[in-house]
Amino acid sequence: MMNVFMQLVKEKFHLRTVHSELVGFWTYELGGMNKVFHIWKYDSFAHRTAVRAALARDKSWQEDFLSKAQAMMDVQDNEIAYLVPWCKLQKPEKEGVYEKVTFQFKPGGPAVWGESFRAAISAHENTGHTQLVGVFNTEYGLLNQVHVLWWSENAESRAAGRHLAHEDARVVAAVRESVRFLDSQRNVLLTPASFSPMK
Template sequence: MAMQSRALLGGIYRAARKLKTPSCSLLSGTRQSSSTSNGLGKLYELRIYQIWPKEMKPFIELSKEWIHLRTAHSPLVGYWTSEIGGINDVVHIWEYDNLNQRAEVRQALAGDSHWISSYFSKILPMMSRQENMLLHTVGDSNLVQPDLRGVYELDTINQGSCHQFATNKGDAKLLGTFQSVLGPTNTGYQLWFHSTSQKAVENQTKGHKEVGQATGHRRLLVSTPWSPLQ
C-alpha cells in the first residue's frame, strides 16, 4: 500500500510539473512563484461544501466552536460563505507543503476521536455535496493579509482559449492566482479582495476592459468569524 501511494504521488507530481509551464502564461508580465522540492511550491486545496438550507446555521455554529481542531494540523488560508454565485455554500482553502503532508494530516484527523465525535461526525449529514480541487500558485501571491476587512471574490476561469487573467480590477486587491493540478482541467482561479460588495460589482467592469470577457464562474464571499482573511 505504501509503495502504491508513493507511486501515485509521483505520478501526480510529474503531471503537475507539466502544468507549471502551460503553452500560454496565466498572467502576462509576472514571474513564477519559487518552487519547493515537489517542483510546484506550496499546494492549495480548494474545498466547496453545499449545506442543506436548514443546517446552515448549525454548521456555522459547530465550525466556530470546533474548527480549531482542524487548523491545528495545517494552515487555513480563508474560510467563507458564498453570498452570491452559490447558495448555502461554504468555501475554504488549505495550504500544504506537499501531498505527503496532506496525507499525514488526514491520517492524524482520522485517528482523532475528539475531532470525529465533536465535529466531523456531526457535520457530515449537514452537507448535500462536497468538492475539492488541488491548486498551485502562478505568479506572486499575498495570501496573508491580517488587516483586511471587506468581502472576497473567487473567480474560476476556463483557460481553453489561453485567456489572460486580469491583473487589475479598480481598487480591488489581487491576493492570489492559481492553476488547477487535480480537479477541473485547464482551469485557473483568482482570489480578490474588495472593500465592499458594491465595489466588487463596480470593479468587474474595469477587469473586463483589461482582458475582455471569459467563461467561468464568479463567487462573492463573506468571511466566517474564524477565517484568517477577514
C-alpha cells in the same frame, strides 16, 4: 442546516486547524447558497497525506465535529491547486468581501493561455479598483481551470470597481486578447467567517 453547521464550525473547527494551516474560510453570499469554501496550505503531497492520517486517528475531530457535520452536508468537493509562479498570496489588511472568479480555459494548459491570462489579470490589478489575493491553477480537479481571488472593502465598492474596469481601455484590450482561450467563467461573492485568518 447552514446556520447549525456554521455554529458547529465556529465551536469545533479548532480541532481541525491544529493539524494544518487554514488560509481562509468563507460562506457564499452571491452566486450560490448554503455553501462554504475554504483553502488549506500544505507543504507537499506527503504533508497532506500525513495530516489526513492524523485526522483519521483524532477521535475528538471524528466524534465532536466530523460525524455531526457530515449529516448536514449534501455535497463535498476538493481540489489540489497551486499559486501560479507569478503570484504571491496577499493577505488583506482589513475585513472585507472576496470575489472568487473561476475561469475554465480551452485545453492546452498555461503554455497556451497563460501569458494572455496573466496580462488580463495584471491589467485588472493595475487599475487599483480591487486587490488581488491569489491566482490558483488546478492540479487535481477540472484541468485548465484557474481560480482568482480578489478582495474589496464591500460589495458596493466591488461593483463600482468592476464598472470602472469595464471602461478602462487597458483592461478591455487585455481581456479581449485572453477571452479567445476561455470556455466559461463563474463569479461568486464570498463573506469571510469570523474565525477565518483572511477577513
